[in-house]
Amino acid sequence: MTDTFLLDHRCKSYPLTAAPCRPADLGRRGWNVLADDLAYPLAVIRTSALAHNLAWMQDFANRKGVALAPHGKTTMSPELFGQQLQAGAWGLTFATVYQVAVGVEAGARRIIIANQVVSDADLDGLQALLQRHTDLRVWFLVDSLAQLRCIEDWATRRGATQRFDTLLEMGIPGQRTGCRTLEEAVALAQAMAQSPAVQLGGIECYEGGVARCDSEHDAREVTALVRRVTDVARHCDAQGLFAAPEVLLTAGGSAVFDLVVPLLRTQGLSRPVLGVLRSGCYITHDHGNYQRFWALVEQREGLDASLRPALEVWTAVQSVPEPGL
Known part of the structure; x- marks a missing residue:
């Protein structure tokens, strides 16, 4: 937020x-909520809880040996970023290129767009951000040959010479985006590796869609997804499809993020793995919705x-108007 921005009525x-x-x-x-200085309803943040949550999640990532790239759409607050x-x-x-621009203004220089980028306007905007900030790295998701062709068509029409950093997304049958099978994913990775418009930096998935707040069910389903993503990573590595000196593997919503840590710590590839956890709701902690999930996280983590x-x-x-109403 710039120094010229003003708060008013x-x-x-x-x-x-x-x-x-x-x-x-x-x-x-010197306004005080309890003194009726401000109009109701009013949302406030407890700084003590905020500081605790910031330290707790960073400590979790550090102890697990993974990096943290929290999802900013949770707050869209540059100050909290x-x-x-x-x-x-x-x-x-x-989730969007517009949100990326806000994050860049807040000082972020490594950004994952956990979404597909397909429109000319978004590709134009992302290219402009990368040209304006030469120290900026942005990875976005690709999950189909059709999307890849859209990006390549854009690059041809724009005469673009810089290849975008991208991550192949693995999905879950019946859920939202992402490749469904190993064969589909490897074929896409091969095309991405040969593309003049993108370069393959790693693999992404989102496990939250299978979470049911049943520890046995969630562990089984997330573990199956982790194995599928790991298989794709190993096949891509064996074929030399990754462009970067380290492979970026990323996952992690805010419900069962502890279960994806094994993916982020994958070993046995020909190059180092950078595991990135994307959980974002921890900073303010949606106590109503996530309390049930977090009780299970606490049990699993002791x-x-x-x-x-x-x-x-x-x-x-x-x-x-009535007693007790």
Whole structure:
């Protein structure tokens, strides 16, 4: 967020009677939620819980020997992006090129787009970001020959000479994007390795679609996905299809992320593996939705406690028309 950006009454809960101010100056106003200084409803973040969650997740990644690129779409807050990077995050993850631009402004220089990029506008935008920031690395997902042809057609029409960094996505039958079979994935990887428009940097998957908050079921399904992705990585490595000196393997939502750690620590390839965990909801911790999943994570990891809910919504009781209502 730039120094010229001003908060004013157009921002939710900002007092109508207060003069505009910069975000950096907001604390000097001395406003207190409990003193009715701000309009309700009002969402707040507990800084103590936020600091705990930042440290906890980074420590988890460090102990497991993996890198952390938390998904930024969870908050879309440049200030929080900065805190995640300062806490030790390897990079950030986003879903769109627009979100990438926000992350770059916040200081991120390693970014995974956990999504397919197909439109001319997005490819144009990504190319512009990479040309503007020569120290920026961005990987996005490819999961079909049709998508690859779209990218190559764009490159031909634009006269582009720089190859995009990409990750092959492995999917799950019945779920969203991603290659379904080993044969399909290897054929796509071969085409990507020969493409003038992209270079294959690694393999990506998302395990959250199979999570049911049943530890036995989740472990079985995620382990099966991990094995499929590992098989693809080994086949691609054996055929020399990876372009980079290290293979990027990435996974990790916020429900069963502990179960994908074995994938991120894959060994036995001809080059080093960089395992990147993409969990993002940890920073504020959606206590209502993820509490059940996290209880199972704590059981599997032997933890007494882990994340703390950092978000609160305050409001005023407007009426009690009946007792107990």
